[in-house]
Amino acid sequence: RLILRIVCDDSSALYKLNYQFGASLHDTRHLLTVARQLNLDVIGVSFHVGGGCPEVDAWSVAISNAKRVFEEGAEIGFSFSLLDIGGGFPGEPTAHIHFDDICDAVSVALEEHFPADSRVRVIAEPGRYMVGSALTLVVNVIAKRTVFCGNDETGTKEAENMLYVNDGVFGSFFIRKLYNDVPFPTLLEAVEDEGKEKCRTSIWGPTCAGLDCILADVMMPDVDVGSWLAFENMGAYGVVVAPGFNGFPKPSLYLASDPEKPRRLSEVVKKEKEEKEKEERGTAVQEHPSH
Numbered sequence: 001r002l003i004l005r006i007v008c009d010d011s012s013a014l015y016k017l018n019y020q021f022g023a024s025l026h027d028t029r030h031l032l033t034v035a036r037q038l039n040l041d042v043i044g045v046s047f048h049v050g051g052g053c054p055e056v057d058a059w060s061v062a063i064s065n066a067k068r069v070f071e072e073g074a075e076i077g078f079s080f081s082l083l084d085i086g087g088g089f090p091g092e093p094t095a096h097i098h099f100d101d102i103c104d105a106v107s108v109a110l111e112e113h114f115p116a117d118s119r120v121r122v123i124a125e126p127g128r129y130m131v132g133s134a135l136t137l138v139v140n141v142i143a144k145r146t147v148f149c150g151n152d153e154t155g156t157k158e159a160e161n162m163l164y165v166n167d168g169v170f171g172s173f174f175i176r177k178l179y180n181d182v183p184f185p186t187l188l189e190a191v192e193d194e195g196k197e198k199c200r201t202s203i204w205g206p207t208c209a210g211l212d213c214i215l216a217d218v219m220m221p222d223v224d225v226g227s228w229l230a231f232e233n234m235g236a237y238g239v240v241v242a243p244g245f246n247g248f249p250k251p252s253l254y255l256a257s258d259p260e261k262p263r264r265l266s267e268v269v270k271k272e273k274e275e276k277e278k279e280e281r282g283t284a285v286q287e288h289p290s291h
């Protein structure tokens with residue numbers, strides 16, 4: 001059984017998916033005609049408005065377009081029974097669009113174009129909505145250097161902190177960086193830095209690649225090696241798609257159900273690190289008893 005995916009206007013979406021997939025509305029009639037000639041079983045229509053779509057109208061327009069394709073299908077001899085409204089629903093509380101508003105727009109459009117008596121089954125493919133806020137990524141600052149860059153206009157030199165952390169663009173930030181969707185981190189030990197002046201900062205991953213820049217030119221407190229940074233809402237398109245270049249391990253996953261989880265999590269991670277180091281020291285002593 002086949003579903004015909006139609007193209008959407010995803011020009012305002014963060015993650016554009018419609019260059020790659022989706023039939024133009026100019027092509028659907030031809031495609032369905034050929035499908036009919038080939039005796040293919042096309043059962044409905046799908047679309048995806050693009051990830052991080054900021055406009056509820058995108059769903060309304062797409063549902064209305066899908067209805068047109070249903071009508072074309074009927075004229076050609078199909079009896080479609082499925083509408084798949086894809087994903088694109090927000091998954092973090094900071095999103096510019098509210099899930100409830102999307103639901104309202106979708107309900108109105110379905111009521112108009114696919115009322116209950118049309119007996120069309122409507123499904124969705126929520127991705128980010130299910131997991132976006134489920135994961136906070138906590139990284140450790142493993143190295144730091146301060147460089148001084150000349151400012152041509154003022155003739156002065158400006159300091160920039162380059163922070164190197166133990167996850168990067170070839171890890172959890174791979175897709176997020178590609179789509180310019182890296183959240184701003186919070187410093188877990190923020191209290192100590194209250195009131196201190198912020199510094200120009202760039203945050204780098206641990207690999208040898210010059211592309212491994214997670215965030216450039218941001219203003220942050222003067223962070224020391226050993227500090228922990230928390231990136232919230234990293235559940236979608238994060239660690240799950242990490243390519244792992246240079247062989248760095250993927251971050252460990254810890255379950256926590258406490259709203260204070262980043263602070264607690266840092267304690268868990270620190271403890272684990274200490275225990276691992278202790279264990280390693282123990283092994284080293286056993287392997288090299290003379291040391």
Ligand SMILES: Cc1ncc(COP(=O)(O)O)c(C=O)c1O
Nearest residue numbers: 051052087088089125126127128
């Ligand atoms: C076909 C399809 N369905 C659903 C999704 C999930 O999208 P989102 O995370 O925007 O809800 C994607 C994401 O790429 C997709 O390609």
